[in-house]
Amino acid sequence: MGFLDILGILAGLFTSSSIIPQITKTIKRKKANDVSIFMFVVLSTGNALWIYYGAEKSDMPIIATNLLALGLNVVMMVLKFRFREKENAGTGYKYDNNAGGNIW
Amino acid sequence: MGFLDILGILAGLFTSSSIIPQITKTIKRKKANDVSIFMFVVLSTGNALWIYYGAEKSDMPIIATNLLALGLNVVMMVLKFRFREKENAGTGYKYDNNAGGNIW
Incomplete structure (x- = not known):
């Protein structure tokens, strides 16, 4: 593995x-x-x-690191989806029994 | 400009x-x-x-698009810095004259 490979992987x-x-x-x-x-x-x-570009050019650092990035992106998208219901957390008007006023 | 260049730029x-x-x-x-x-x-x-890797390999798509990314990253970091003071917005206990209790 030459200097360029190491630089690309880094x-x-x-x-x-x-x-x-x-x-x-x-x-x-x-x-x-x-x-x-x-x-x-x-x-x-x-x-x-x-990854497609790296495969066409047989460029291993590009393939390997973009595969890693893709995996991490999927993790982040799952997290964003999982925590989506917190979008309006803290307002709680509709379902919060402890809200200051009578809902009627 | 060949297919690979276009793929890389894309x-x-x-x-x-x-x-x-x-x-x-x-x-x-x-x-x-x-x-x-x-x-x-x-x-x-x-x-x-x-950008260094692209320069060493004379890989134009890598150089150009990473330059663009670097510029956009700088914009995002400036925005993050500019809006940093909003971190605790909404708590307002200390300086909010409309807070429920007497501060003393």
């Missing part, structure tokens, strides 16, 4: 693993209201195209 | 422009509390390394 590890801090933050906060789901949909499409 | 446009929905959402909501700043720091480092 570059790909950074861009792929960049999603990890977002995954960690989402798990901690149990919400991702400010996070755009479209970002991860578009990113995954891009990763899939990079 | 792949890179997807991964780079994936940040645009996040930028749009942040501008609309005027907050990005759930967004991890570390994601964009690590991503930018990766983009810089990809």
Whole structure:
């Protein structure tokens, strides 16, 4: 493995693993209201195209790191979906029996 | 420009422009509390390394699209910084004269 392969793998590890801090933050906060789901949909499409590009060019770092990124993107999209019901948490007007006023 | 160049540029446009929905959402909501700043720091480092990799391999699609991504990442980091003071908006205990109890 030459210098270029190592450089490519390093570059790909950074861009792929960049999603990890977002995954960690989402798990901690149990919400991702400010996070755009479209970002991860578009990113995954891009990763899939990079894998195709890497395969055509027999470029191993591109293939490997985009596969990793794709996997992490799927994890983030599942988290965003799982925590979607927190979107309006804290308002609680409709179903909160402890709300200040009488609902009638 | 061959098929591979077009494929690479397309792949890179997807991964780079994936940040645009996040930028749009942040501008609309005027907050990005759930967004991890570390994601964009690590991503930018990766983009810089990809530009180096692309330059070494004379791979134009990699260079061009990572330059674009780097620019968009900087925009997102500026937005995250600009809207940082909204982190605790809505609690307002300390300075809210309309808070229920007497502060003394």
